[in-house]
Amino acid sequence: MTEVDWSAGAAYIDGEFMPLKDAKLGITEWGYRRSDVTYDVVGVYYGAFFRLDDHINRFRTSMTKLRMNPKESDDEIKSVLAELVRRTGLREAYVAMDCVRSRPPRGVPLHPINGRSYLICHVMPWVWVFTPEQQERGVHAMVASPQRIAPESLDPTIKNFHWGDLTRGNFEAHDEGAETCVLLDRDGNVTEGPGFNVFAVIDGRVITPKHGALQGITRKTVIELCDEFGIRCEVRDISRNEFEAADEIFFSTTAGGIMPVSRLAKRILGNDRPGPISAQLRAAFWEKRKDGWHATPVSYAS
Known part of the structure; x- marks a missing residue:
């Protein structure tokens, strides 16, 4: 055989x-x-x-x-x-x-x-949403024009393949020289991006949207890490203006962990590299993963 x-x-x-x-x-x-x-x-x-x-x-x-x-x-x-x-x-x-x-x-x-x-x-x-090189220097993102599908039409806490709005946004980002996008809801608040949750760092506080996004497992992990490090974390609405003026921005997803952003449209965040809180959380995430945090080992024996 x-x-x-x-x-x-x-x-x-x-x-x-x-x-x-x-x-x-x-x-x-x-x-x-x-x-x-x-x-x-x-x-x-x-x-x-x-x-x-x-x-x-x-x-x-x-x-x-x-x-x-x-x-x-x-x-x-x-x-x-x-x-x-x-x-x-x-x-x-x-x-x-x-x-x-x-x-x-x-x-x-x-x-x-x-x-x-x-x-x-x-x-x-293994699949990376963004390459290790992109993560090291920070992802280049933008706020796209398509609105995220309304929660009244599709419950965003159900993981789904309804990506029409996200795909449109990704093409728009490509056309504008960015690598990915973030979508807003009909009230102008930040929701999520194509396959990832979104965080803004404002005055030392880590903030993530309360509505219109998947309740990500890595997002949950970020909240736990913030608590461990004594970083204030808020789950609330984030307006576009607040988001675009944030000190730092980062994303989170299973296929990438914690992924800092260094550019949002034409704005360069910090020194065009990941910010200190984003970098701290990203490093801790992978260090703890390596040490067996929340791990279920695979048995490879036949």
């Missing part, structure tokens, strides 16, 4: 394991055609998951809000993710879990209540 090469990634679809290159989704599935799907992403670094229980809990909450109930329990999902990482042997991995709604079978009304939900997971080599 030919030995399977799992090194490029592994996948699990509705009860079956396979190499990532063999994973397929039917083109009639509503997860694809209607974006009727929720997902979560947990990172593996230094051979361990980071805050795995937090990610599983958020994933389950999202599924429940969307009336999705795959056959796997939370513990079984953890086991699937661990097995995928074990098969790849990756010690630095991007680990995704999706719950997809299928198209209802023929003969029943085309209503989502008749669509079965099932689990899709995959593991691939």
Whole structure:
């Protein structure tokens, strides 16, 4: 028998394991055609998951809000993710879990209540939202013109693939010479960016939006670090004017950790390098990760 090469990634679809290159989704599935799907992403670094229980809990909450109930329990999902990482042997991995709604079978009304939900997971080599080089010198960002989808239309605490507004903003940023964007809500307050939460440092206080954004796991970690270091952290609305005048700005996400910003549109923050609080939090985040903070080690033995 030919030995399977799992090194490029592994996948699990509705009860079956396979190499990532063999994973397929039917083109009639509503997860694809209607974006009727929720997902979560947990990172593996230094051979361990980071805050795995937090990610599983958020994933389950999202599924429940969307009336999705795959056959796997939370513990079984953890086991699937661990097995995928074990098969790849990756010690630095991007680990995704999706719950997809299928198209209802023929003969029943085309209503989502008749669509079965099932689990899709995959593991691939680690992905950086911004390269280490970008993070070292600070990300170049801008406030884009598209408004973030209103919470009344789509609950932002449900991790979702409705990225039309974020994609528009990213193209606008590219056209303006920036690397990414931040979107505002209809009241002119900061929400989030494409795949990351947003923080502003103002007069020594770290501030992150209260409304219109995903309740990120790394965001939660930043709040914990601030408490540990005695840095005042506020969760509240941030107006555009306040944000654009901030002393420091940084982002947070699973696929990157804490990522400082050195430019916002044409404004250069500080000395065109990460600010002191952003740099302190970023360094502490990775040092503590290396020491096993909130870690669930992966067992790589067969």
